[in-house]
Amino acid sequence: MSGSGSVRRQASAIASPKPPCTIHPSAIISDKAVIVGTHPISIGENVVLHPFAKITSNTGAVRIGKNCVVGDRATVGLSDSPGSYAGTTVELEDGVSVESGSTVQAEKVGAGSTIEANSTLGPGVVIGMFCKITASSRIQSETLPDFTVVYGENARRIDTTTKTRSDVRDLKVKGQLMHIETLKRLVPSNTMKWLS
Numbered sequence: 001m002s003g004s005g006s007v008r009r010q011a012s013a014i015a016s017p018k019p020p021c022t023i024h025p026s027a028i029i030s031d032k033a034v035i036v037g038t039h040p041i042s043i044g045e046n047v048v049l050h051p052f053a054k055i056t057s058n059t060g061a062v063r064i065g066k067n068c069v070v071g072d073r074a075t076v077g078l079s080d081s082p083g084s085y086a087g088t089t090v091e092l093e094d095g096v097s098v099e100s101g102s103t104v105q106a107e108k109v110g111a112g113s114t115i116e117a118n119s120t121l122g123p124g125v126v127i128g129m130f131c132k133i134t135a136s137s138r139i140q141s142e143t144l145p146d147f148t149v150v151y152g153e154n155a156r157r158i159d160t161t162t163k164t165r166s167d168v169r170d171l172k173v174k175g176q177l178m179h180i181e182t183l184k185r186l187v188p189s190n191t192m193k194w195l196s
Contacts, residue, residue, distance in 0.1 A: 018035070019035060019036060019037040019038060019039065019040070019041050019057050020039075020040045020041070021035065021040075021041045021042075021043065021195060022040070022041070022042045022043070023043045023191055023195060024043060024044050024045040024046070024047065024066070025191070026045050026046050027043050027044070027045070027046065027047040027048070027049075027189075027191060028046075028047070028048045028049070028183065028184055028187050028189040028191075029043070029047075029049045029189055029190060029191045029193070030049055030050055030051040030052075030053065030187050030188065030189065030190070031051075031188060031189075031190035031193060032051035032052055033049040033050070033051065033052065033053045033054070033055070034052070034053070034054040034055070034056075035049075035054075035055045036054070036055075036056050036057070036058065037055075037056050037057025037058045037059075037062075037077065038057065038058060039057035039058070039059070039060055039061040039062070040057065040061045040062075041055055041057050041061070041062045041063075041064075042061075042062070042063045042064065043055075043064045044063075044064055044065045044066040044067075044068065044094070045066035045067070046066055046067045046177075046180050047064050047065075047066065047067070047068045047069070047070075048068075048069045048070070048180055048183045048184070048187060049070050050069075050070065050071050050072040050074075050100075050183075050187060051072055051187070052072045052073050053070040053071060053072060053073070053074050053075075053076075054073075054074070054075040054076070054077075055070070055075075055076050055077055056075060056076075056077035056078070056079075057077055057078075058077070058078070058080050059078045059079070059080060059081075059085075059086045059087065060077070060078045060085070060086065060087050060088045060089055060090060061089040061090075062076060062077045062089070062090050062091075063089060063090070063091040063092070064076065064091075064092045064096075065091070065092055065093045065094040065095070065096070065111070066094050066095075067094055067095045067173075067176055067177060067180060068092050068094070068095065068096045068097070068098070069096075069097045069098070069176075069179065069180065069183065070092075070098045071097075071098060071099045071100040071101070071102070071117070072100050072101075073100055073101045074098045074099065074100060074101060074102045074103070074104070075102075075103045075104070076090060076092065076098060076104045077090050077104075077105065078090060078105050078123060079105060079123075083123070085105075085107075085123035085124055088107055088123065088124075089107070090104065090105060090106060090107065091107065091108045091109070092104070092109050093108065093109060093110050093111040093112075093113075093129070094111045094112075095111050095112045095113075095172075095173055095176050096109050096110075096111070096112070096113050096114070096115070097113075097114045097115065097176065097179075098115045099114070099115060099116050099117040099119075099135075100117045100118070101117050101118040102115050102116070102117060102118060102119045102120065102121075103119075103120045103121070104121045105120075105121060105122055105123045105125070106121040106122070106123070106124075106125035106126065106127055106139075107123075107124060107125065107126050108126045108127065109121070109127045109131075110127050110128045110129035110130070110131060110146065111129045111130070112129055112130040112169065112172055112173060112176075113127050113128075113129065113130060113131040113132065113133070114131075114132050114133070115127075115133045116132070116133060116134050116135040116136075116137070117135045117136070118135055118136045119133050119134075119135065119136060119137045119138070119139075120137070120138045120139070121133070121139050122138075122139065122140040122141060123141070124140075124141040124142075125139050125140065125141060125142060125143070125144075126142075126143040126144070127139075127144050127148075128143075128144055128145045128146035128147065128148060129146040129147070130146060130147050130159070130162050130163075130169060130172065131144055131146070131147065131148045131149070131150075132148075132149045132150070132151075132159065133150045134149070134150060134151045134152075137150045137151075137154065138154070139154075144156075145158070146163070147159045147160070147162050147163040
């Protein structure tokens with residue numbers, strides 16, 4: 001009985017190969033974050049990956065723009081069985097927040113957008129700039145225009161305040177930068193773990 005336990009421990013200790021990563025030196029990557037896959041992964045300036053955040057490039061590349069935050073237990077990248085979306089790049093543009101427990105397999109999430117906790121963006125989804133996907137939303141195979149808010153039972157509206165006021169957009173960007181500065185003091189980084 002004890003022999004089979006040690007075999008399991010040895011098997012789980014075998015590390016899978018590191019994906020080809022390009023990570024900006026200012027990025028904060030938790031030692032407990034998970035980065036796996038075979039396609040290229042690009043992580044931009046001031047990106048923060050929380051503990052247990054997962055970036056997966058098993059079936060397509062992943063690009064994360066500057067000033068993005070990927071929360072704990074959130075996953076960015078295509079699943080292992082994406083069907084006709086195999087080989088598609090998953091991209092977070094600048095200033096995107098992916099909150100705890102969310103899954104983002106979308107082709108693109110536009111700059112300044114927020115994906116709240118436990119939401120799912122399936123393969124082929126394209127999210128515009130400054131969109132807000134509220135907690136536990138599920139979006140599959142569609143394109144959302146800039147400034148869309150998804151809420152409740154998949155209801156939609158346009159955030160006209162953010163759309164028409166550049167000062168509000170500027171404040172959202174500033175808020176994201178302040179959040180990142182706080183996280184830099186709270187999340188211990190081990191970027192070198194992912195660089196060959």
